Amino acid sequence: MLTFLMKDLLLFWRDRKEVLTVILLPLVLVVVLSISMAGLFDENQSDNYDLALSLVMEDHQSKAIEEFKASVHQSDRIPDNGKQEVIAGVEEHPPVESLMDFLTSPELENWLTVETMSKGEAKERIENGESNAMLLIPEGYTAQLLKNIYLDQGTAPSLQFSAKETAVEVDMIHDVIDGFLEQLNLQYVVSMSGGEVSMNQVEHPEGGTEVVDNDHSFSLTMDQYFALSIGALFVLFMASTVASRTGIEKREHTFNRIALTNTPGLHFLFGKTCATFVLSLLQILLIFIGSHLILGVFSERSFTFWMGMIFMASVYALAIAGLSSIMTSVSLRLKNPDAADGIFMTILMVFGTIGGNFIPIYVLPNWLQQIGEWTPNGLTLAILIEWLQFEDVSTLWLPAIRLLGLTLIAIGVSTMLYPRRGEIS
């Protein structure tokens, strides 16, 4: 079998055009797409943002807090022993001030600039496009908010957020503010109900930004996405690249010559399977490493991260080998090798599409997405994206077992399909 493996590898190596297509083309694609899309999708990269928010302050916080203190003392809703605590909490973290602190925190600072100004000025700036959005904190906001939360009086006030047009940038600012307010409200409510969570513990409401993270996949950059999806896609085609050599071997009659020997026919099949595994693994690793070297796609990632990538790449390469195993058997059964190639190509294109390698899978209808998750490429892509974001080892096992299962089934099927001697057309 090793003989067959070496033969297939050697044949592949001899075909320089093939080698170039398989390794260089995807790399070029990753680079070109990343660079050209970088302009379009830049918004998703928080580092590159410089958004401006105009803040209009019409609220009078300190006055409102004084009034609130008085109300608390008179209130019979709050037990006496709780009163002091509530007041201390509010004094320590007055709502508007907390929001201001948050908006100017180092976390947001590098992509969001907040400037306080008059309403007229803010409107003008938005009109000129100097500012992306305006946040107006209306008169009586603090008072109304505190009353609503602690004394259950009146309705909850709202901030006025406005922008000239809807854009991703505006949404981002909006989401950040919303997220923070939710967090803040929660804290007040919790402290109100006498829960264990004290203000100090949740002093830095990081949750607010995390919510935004999930919505926009900050951590998955465009070039990473391209490296993963194009890598998985091109490796997919390795299955037919190797299998289609079977057609050549039939056409050039070398296959018959092999059948004249006492070497078991399955050695031929498994030689192809192993060759596909070796070549796919090399290919995907070269694409990953290549795009990393050229674009720094996976810079500053840990050793564990790379091990996970290599592990998933290996499992994926096995699945591809299984696929090419089936294709080899089928093309031995079909009379016309070119027709076989055509069929395989079509199947792989379909796999590539529903697996989300051509277009993001979210575009597809739900049921297709679910089927897509069963294609080796779709599954691998999804897992790699998840791995890239969360590096959670536990997410790898199940898909790996699923891919291995697919591989075993594929090899079993291909063994059954492999024509016995004298049946080869």
Place this chain on the structure above:
Amino acid sequence: MIETIKLRKDFKEKTVVEDVDLYLDKGESVGLLGPNGAGKSTTISMISSLLKPTSGDVKLNGESVVKHPSELRKVLGVVPQEIALYQELTAYENLKFFGRIYRVPKDKLETRIQTTLKLVGLKDRQKDRIKTFSGGMKRRINIASALLHHPKVLILDEPTVGIDPQSRNYILEMIRQLNEQSGTTILYTSHYMEEVEQLCDRVYIMDHGKVIASGSQSELLSILSNEDTMRVQLNQMSHSLVKAIQEIDVIRQVEETGDGIKIIAKKSTNLISNLVKLADQQNIKILNFQMENPSLEDVFLHLTGRTLRD
């Protein structure tokens, strides 16, 4: 050593090989002669266990090969009609690959490859890829690939198709050497009767899937013993003369050649005087007149009414 018993192959409704009985004795050199499409390659595929016969059997030393082909495969070398080589690999790499799958012991493989390359005269081209070779050189490597495991029986399917006369002679000489010096049993398939005449002790003639004649060359030629073949050189060609000659009752076949006619006829005493008379009547001069030794080609013509190249 090897024999076929009522070997038959149908493709769909079409019978391509029908009731073929042939045998190969140890050390013999046997020819399988027949025009294109006669069913020679199909017969060979069945003998070499590539193709399952529709019915009939192939036996090696009395044991059926169809069910247990592995003994046969060990002793059999097959040179297919097509160039069955990896075009992208070098001659050496091809031989190494095929040597391995023929299970040539590892320690012997290297010397086998080198002696075989020497035998086919391509030792100095072994590092070149097959696709850079000429037709004749490819044919030689095609043969070499079937020799590495030192087969006792070598089946060659039209090994000289489409190559220059020099390579052809080289190959024929090589096969003769294998037969005479190494004692290899040869089954040589061809539609060139000269090759078969030159190489083979015994000949099977196939047409339309059937063996229509077999025996040693002299046995086959004796089929023609009551016929004469003669060449008549004329000063000018005349279709009416050909027509007139065909009317003579002993004539079997008249064929126009470049400068005259070739006649096959039953032995008869007054044929020549008849010919002279007919030529005279049409004012045509007979320039030369020659009795010919019949060839296998003539045997085929006699049996089928067609030439091998038709």
